[in-house]
Amino acid sequence: MVVALTAAGGTITLLIGTVLLRLTVTGTYRRYVRVGMGPWLAVAGCALVLLGVLTLVRVIRRDRPDAGPAHDHGAGGVAWLLLAPIAALLLVAPPTLGSFGIERGATVDVRAGPAVFEPLRGAGPFPMTLLEFGQRAFEHAGASFANATVSLTGFVAAPSAGGFELARYQIACCAADATPVVVRVTGVFGDVPPADQWVRVTGRSGSVDGDIPELVATSVMEIATPDDPYE
């Protein structure tokens, strides 16, 4: 299917650029890539909008019989596939990665952490990443916590009676390389939040046998998905 892709191609290019700019402006791009990519997405979006507009201008001008270069290389039908992510993103932006990937993916091995931690001073609660919590927990059996309370933010996976797994993904570049960090939360009274609900859990480090560190919760607060959902 070699459809004339000049006018349509210009429109597709313009649409991709618009979608990229929209993702950047609304901050939705943080669901898919690292926060630091934002400026580059904006630059790419602007470049594509410019290219799309220039292409459309040329197409319109060339409708006059003798204007413009004669050779015009359409790209094959494959270019139409670009409409798929455009449609998806313009209408329904896919969510951040959730608990589906937790049981399936290899989790970050927090025991491999190279850091040496200063003991926490004071009662807390100290907010920290799940990774730091895990690394502290496995360093000298959690001595650096000095019995202080910490608060962790993540989403719920594998909820069961009295506890759940608190998880958050680390990404190096985009969601395709996401690797989850998991903390076992115990001591939850009352209703356990459903899977994929974002929560802020306050509590103290528990036992450290096995691969997964434990947080004995004193409070579990349901929160909205954070602006930057990955660590």
Added chain:
Amino acid sequence: MARAVADDAAAGGGRPGEREEHERPSPRARDVGLALVALVVVAAAAFRPLLEDLLDQPAIAHWATVFVAIVVQAMPFLVLGVTISAAVAAFVPDDLLARALPSRPVFAVPTAAAAGVALPGCECGSVPIAGRLVDRGMLPAAALAFLLSAPAINPIVLVATAVAFPGRPEVVAARFLASLLAAVVVGLVWARTGRDELLRITRRRKADEGSRLSVMIATAQHDLLNAGGFLIIGAATAATLQTVVPRSALDSLGGSSALAFVAMAGLAVIMAICSEADAFVAASFTAVPITARLVFMVVGPMVDVKLIALQAGTFGRSFAARFAPLTLLVAMASSALIGWWLL
């Protein structure tokens, strides 16, 4: 010489009229194209509730997020690659590249592979650039060596690797050497036994008439849509495999190093992560031997489902069908050798 003959054959009678068919779309065909774009957008809007219901399924939401993430993440690099490609088309004189490089493959291939150091970016950008270099008269084997080395040995990727493996500079050195070696070997093998006529790209005759801006716009538009379309195929494949094949299945392989080596090479092909990120993923496989993690970082930027789709789109399917297996084997052998030596 053989190349020139092949060019003439392709331009003259090989595939008659292929380019001409594209040339001047009739106004009617143009309207059909625009109508189709509009139709897709309207249809997607109409089926929005259906799409939202679909995303309530965790597996489908996971697939959609990974798919969109790969596309979004690749876009800035693709735009960079397409811009460079368009600039080459508009500003590099016809035979400059052919003259600038040594004419014998033995020298041209390593030179081109080493030049990959200078292109900051990842693999999505280097495919259109390599396509343009062939189009501009570069020896195909040299352009292919550049295509393979650029995403793997540029400073950004090496720094990312150093950050992912703190205190282990030998991993960075091993990645650099194994990637360069693989690129040079593949280039030389292709120069000796490859069939350049499989490359769908033929040198343009007089396509460059018109102002430089026109040439740039036309080239950028063509490369973007073509590479972008194949990027979609590759991203969808990678997202599907990531959703269907659990990564934890690999963790049990830590015990056997030969099995882990092959499995990590396969994983690099399946996961199709950007070369700037793969070091972090490789570092996260702590249970896997270091040489197996090296092969993951060497194979990933050279052969993966996304790249195979991009290469098939740029150079043709029969080319990709030969080139990808050749590259995979050479990259694995090179990693095994360098890993055995350095790690």
